[in-house]
Amino acid sequence: MKKQTIAALLAAFALNLLPGPAPIRRAQAALTSAQLVELLKLVDDRQKNNGDWRAAAYLEQKEKDKVDTVYETEYFRRSSDQKFMILFTKPKSSAGQGYLRIDKNLWFYDPSVGKWERRTERERIGGTNSRRSDFDESRLAEEYDPSDEGEEKLGAYTAQKLMLKGKPGQDLAFPVIRIWIDKENKNVLKRQEFALSGRLLRTSYYPKWKKIYSPSKKGDTWYPEEIRFYDEVEKANQTLVMIKSVDPNPLPQNLFTKAWLESKSR
Amino acid sequence: MSTSKLFVDLTIAFRNLVQHRRRTLFLGAAISAVTALLVLLNGLSTGVRETMIDTATTLSTGHVNVGGFYKVTAGQAAPVVTDYKKVLAVVEKTVPEMAFAVHRGRGWAKLVSDTGSMQAGITGIDIRSEPKFSSVLQLESGKLDDLAQPGTILLFDNQAEKLGVKVGDALTISAPTTRGTNNTIDVRVVAIAHSLGLLSTWNCFIPIESLRALYQINQESTGVIQIMLNRKDFDHIPAIAARLRQALDQAGYRIMEPDPRAFWMKFQSVSREDWTGQKLDVTNWEDEISFMTWTLKALQGMSVVLIVILVAIIIIGIMNTMWIAIRERTREIGTLRAIGMHRREVLWMFLLESLMLGLGATIGGVLAGAAIAAGLNAAHLPVPTGLQFFLMSPHLHLSVHGSLMVRSVVLITFITGLAAFYPSLKAARLRPVVAMSHFG
Numbered sequence: 001m002k003k004q005t006i007a008a009l010l011a012a013f014a015l016n017l018l019p020g021p022a023p024i025r026r027a028q029a030a031l032t033s034a035q036l037v038e039l040l041k042l043v044d045d046r047q048k049n050n051g052d053w054r055a056a057a058y059l060e061q062k063e064k065d066k067v068d069t070v071y072e073t074e075y076f077r078r079s080s081d082q083k084f085m086i087l088f089t090k091p092k093s094s095a096g097q098g099y100l101r102i103d104k105n106l107w108f109y110d111p112s113v114g115k116w117e118r119r120t121e122r123e124r125i126g127g128t129n130s131r132r133s134d135f136d137e138s139r140l141a142e143e144y145d146p147s148d149e150g151e152e153k154l155g156a157y158t159a160q161k162l163m164l165k166g167k168p169g170q171d172l173a174f175p176v177i178r179i180w181i182d183k184e185n186k187n188v189l190k191r192q193e194f195a196l197s198g199r200l201l202r203t204s205y206y207p208k209w210k211k212i213y214s215p216s217k218k219g220d221t222w223y224p225e226e227i228r229f230y231d232e233v234e235k236a237n238q239t240l241v242m243i244k245s246v247d248p249n250p251l252p253q254n255l256f257t258k259a260w261l262e263s264k265s266r
Numbered sequence: 267m268s269t270s271k272l273f274v275d276l277t278i279a280f281r282n283l284v285q286h287r288r289r290t291l292f293l294g295a296a297i298s299a300v301t302a303l304l305v306l307l308n309g310l311s312t313g314v315r316e317t318m319i320d321t322a323t324t325l326s327t328g329h330v331n332v333g334g335f336y337k338v339t340a341g342q343a344a345p346v347v348t349d350y351k352k353v354l355a356v357v358e359k360t361v362p363e364m365a366f367a368v369h370r371g372r373g374w375a376k377l378v379s380d381t382g383s384m385q386a387g388i389t390g391i392d393i394r395s396e397p398k399f400s401s402v403l404q405l406e407s408g409k410l411d412d413l414a415q416p417g418t419i420l421l422f423d424n425q426a427e428k429l430g431v432k433v434g435d436a437l438t439i440s441a442p443t444t445r446g447t448n449n450t451i452d453v454r455v456v457a458i459a460h461s462l463g464l465l466s467t468w469n470c471f472i473p474i475e476s477l478r479a480l481y482q483i484n485q486e487s488t489g490v491i492q493i494m495l496n497r498k499d500f501d502h503i504p505a506i507a508a509r510l511r512q513a514l515d516q517a518g519y520r521i522m523e524p525d526p527r528a529f530w531m532k533f534q535s536v537s538r539e540d541w542t543g544q545k546l547d548v549t550n551w552e553d554e555i556s557f558m559t560w561t562l563k564a565l566q567g568m569s570v571v572l573i574v575i576l577v578a579i580i581i582i583g584i585m586n587t588m589w590i591a592i593r594e595r596t597r598e599i600g601t602l603r604a605i606g607m608h609r610r611e612v613l614w615m616f617l618l619e620s621l622m623l624g625l626g627a628t629i630g631g632v633l634a635g636a637a638i639a640a641g642l643n644a645a646h647l648p649v650p651t652g653l654q655f656f657l658m659s660p661h662l663h664l665s666v667h668g669s670l671m672v673r674s675v676v677l678i679t680f681i682t683g684l685a686a687f688y689p690s691l692k693a694a695r696l697r698p699v700v701a702m703s704h705f706g
Contacts (some may be wrong), residue, residue: 064382105341118341118537122446170444171338195440196449196482233378233440233450 008170040141051216052251061128064236083256092246122173129239214248294627301631310666324402327554328492344444345372360513371477375441381430381442390477408433408457463658570704588689598699616690624682639664
């Protein structure tokens with residue numbers, strides 16, 4: 001087994017998310033389609049904010065034979081029209097760069113050239129293994145059809161394992177996802193994302209979840225405080241995302257504009 | 267002027283040249299050397315250009331191309347030509363000069379091996395319909411024919427080294443499909459070819475069926491139709507491209523504005539535009555390798571500078587030698603003028619000598635240049651790795667054509683005559699009395 005794989009396993013073990021050695025599957029009645037969809041809706045709903053959202057995200061990318069890259073960003077989103085924006089604040093060389101989603105287009109701005117480029121929705125953020133969708137609201141029930149794969153122990157947690165297949169007509173970065181949902185609190189613990197060919201591309205772990213009171217939702221909104229992405233094609237590559245300073249209060253109306261993002265680098 | 271008179275003049279000129287043997291040999295050798303150098307410089311420039319065309323038109327472009335982009339959404343452009351057989355029908359009807367056409371898939375993906383990874387341009391080809399492919403590539407290992415099997419790949423040695431793979435090893439190719447969904451295919455390395463410089467650095471080949479599977483495009487779609495022409499039609503490429511653009515427009519296709527850049531350099535501008543659906547792009551080979559034709563232009567520029575310097579040296583050398591000759595032969599000129607030779611006949615005599623010397627020396631120089639070029643080609647002189655990157659060939663190749671040889675002879679002989687004209691004119695204007703009394 002390679003060094004990197006061992007490192008990934010140790011990390012997962014430390015996070016207490018590895019399947020336990022004891023009974024992997026418990027005998028239980030399979031959930032019906034309707035129950036599975038309800039479960040997905042519940043997962044989505046726990047993470048939905050139904051309003052504005054502002055948070056800071058720390059991104060750390062490790063790649064084989066390359067120097068580690070670290071970014072500090074602020075990201076903003078608005079549920080009503082699915083607007084989304086990321087502003088890079090550190091390092092200095094990337095400060096002022098940003099992504100802005102307007103309608104169904106994702107734009108990238110680089111202040112060093114002063115140009116906007118249209119990018120694909122599935123763009124790797126800052127060249128890391130994280131995607132825009134990783135920072136956005138969860139829409140699993142809208143985008144995927146679930147099937148039950150039973151229960152599984154992930155360390156100390158008992159998880160409901162689902163296989164999700166992309167609904168026809170949906171343009172998804174990952175057409176097939178396997179997901180482990182905490183039976184107790186319905187938070188996602190682990191995801192495996194597959195290519196069209198069926199090959200496993202990325203495994204993500206969600207070891208820490210936090211909740212915050214959202215005035216727009218008039219209830220608690222859950223968000224993953226830490227996400228670890230492991231590239232399954234290039235085994236040595238991994239990305240750590242840490243989300244902090246979450247603020248679910250309303251944002252200024254003119255925030256999601258090219259002019260606002262440009263002004264941040266002037 | 268009668269033929270017998272011309273013959274007499276030629277005989278006199280020849281005898282004069284023989285009479286001043288040392289000077290003739292010295293000047294003749296200089297002119298020959300300059301001519302040989304001119305031939306070699308031009309041969310190098312032509313050789314690089316031909317190698318570049320041959321390599322580029324085999325690896326990455328046709329002489330004329332019909333490519334384009336298909337946009338599922340405004341921000342998502344894929345280098346795809348849909349329903350390519352209909353486009354090919356228009357091409358066949360519009361370009362009777364076409365020698366043959368091939369279609370290839372285009373893509374950009376990540377190659378991942380057990381020990382490394384790299385981003386590379388992926389070209390999907392049908393090896394059975396690629397008549398020139400095997401003549402340009404030099405295989406280091408493996409078999410080119412195996413590329414006909416699905417799930418295979420041809421790499422260049424620098425790529426294989428970076429990925430740490432050899433023939434028989436497996437690779438994963440990972441890329442988003444035209445709709446942005448991530449996909450992978452597993453391929454087996456069946457051939458590794460020697461590097462062909464810049465174009466082979468980022469380019470590798472897989473069967474077009476495998477490329478279609480990776481990008482999830484149907485059988486009726488391809489990346490580009492590459493039109494190959496015969497050498498005699500190379501000068502008409504811009505006219506053929508313009509004609510094709512017009513014909514495709516009339517056939518109802520949306521055509522992109524002419525843009526002399528490689529297709530992969532257009533992604534940003536195409537993505538910025540708001541249209542969706544298919545747009546075709548007609549380009550020529552120079553457009554597709556525009557990012558590297560500067561090497562050719564630099565070489566040609568350098569050749570021109572060197573040629574100008576060499577020509578200046580010839581002119582100064584000949585004029586100087588003629589001045590010396592006229593000074594030495596002033597009394598002879600005076601005698602000839604005294605016994606009735608006209609001024610223009612004196613001018614003609616000196617000019618004829620120069621032209622005869624120029625002609626003989628340039629013919630010798632051209633033959634020497636051609637022989638050296640042939641020798642260098644036969645020796646298969648290896649080019650330093652850094653230079654291979656731009657020359658796109660592991661060996662030095664000089665291309666000396668008959669037309670180049672004739673042009674060199676005519677040019678240098680003419681320059682020789684031109685350089686001799688003023689001193690000859692001065693000689694013809696000497697007054698007989700002054701000339702005959704000249705000492706020294």
